[in-house]
Amino acid sequence: QQQVKQSPQSLIVQKGGISIINCAYENTAFDYFPWYQQFPGKGPALLIAIRPDVSEKKEGRFTISFNKSAKQFSLHIMDSQPGDSATYFCAAEGGTALIFGKGTTLSVSS
Amino acid sequence: GAGVSQSPSNKVTEKGKDVELRCDPISGHTALYWYRQSLGQGLEFLIYFQGNSAPDKSGLPSDRFSAERTGGSVSTLTIQRTQQEDSAVYLCASSLAVGGGYEQYFGPGTRLTVT
Known part of the structure; x- marks a missing residue:
């Protein structure tokens, strides 16, 4: 059972x-929603995270939008740059390990 | 300071052999996680350790997989009688504690290829 669904794939x-990447979750016990960025040959690194008591969080060019009633959250990358080309994973946590989406490969063309 | 380190970075093994993958977490982190990353499948949780508590093994895909953490620090993931479907990147992460929104810091991974 896939608990976190991520789109698009690329x-x-x-x-x-x-750049906009969307995620949906099923388990209402999740209370922490991070986004991780991964470059080839490297481990994922935390990019930005949100808790369900807020609807939006912005850090520089990166914004998470959160819709608790729809059980959906999304990552927006403004003014996308070639250096943002990477794989992005959404995740959800409910007190134990992270449950990850399948990832989105972003390519920013110059 | 030093991040999470993993060894080896690459491992090629023959089907049926046993392999051991090592993880050195960040000093002071009580939580340690193992994930598996297969092509197009995202990151799959395998097991986590929190301090001296019994590990959560709920993500291990079969009894061929096991892990231990010695002295609350270094961890070893062992895969017995490897199969081709075990080929993947195995990632280790550590955090100050399990859950609670503590950031997980990932190592670079071990790429396992089973021939």
Whole structure:
């Protein structure tokens, strides 16, 4: 049973554009929702995270939007840059280990 | 400071052989996790350790997989009688504690190839 569904699987965006990645979860016990960024040959690294008591969190060009009633959250990357090209994973946690989505490969063309 | 380290970085083994993968967590982190990353499948939780508590083994895919953590620090993931479907990148992560929104810091992974 896949508890966190992520889309799209891959995404191509022009430099300066907005990248949007969506995730949906099923377990209402989840109370922490991080996004991880992974470059080839490296382990994932925390990018930004949100708790369900807020609807949006912004850090620089990265924003998480959270819709508790719909059990959905999304990552927006503003002014996307070639250096943002990586694989992005959403995740959810309910007091134990992280449950990850299957990942989105983002390619930002210059 | 030093991050999470894993060894070896790459491991090629023949089907049926046993392998051991090592993880050195960040000093002071009481929680240690193992995940498996297969192509197109995201990161799959395998097992976690929290301090001296019994590990949560709920993600281990079969009894061929086991892990231990000695002295609350270094951990070893063992796969017995390896199968081709075990080929994947095995990632280790550590955090100050389990859950609670504590950031998990990942190592670079061990790429396992079973021929």
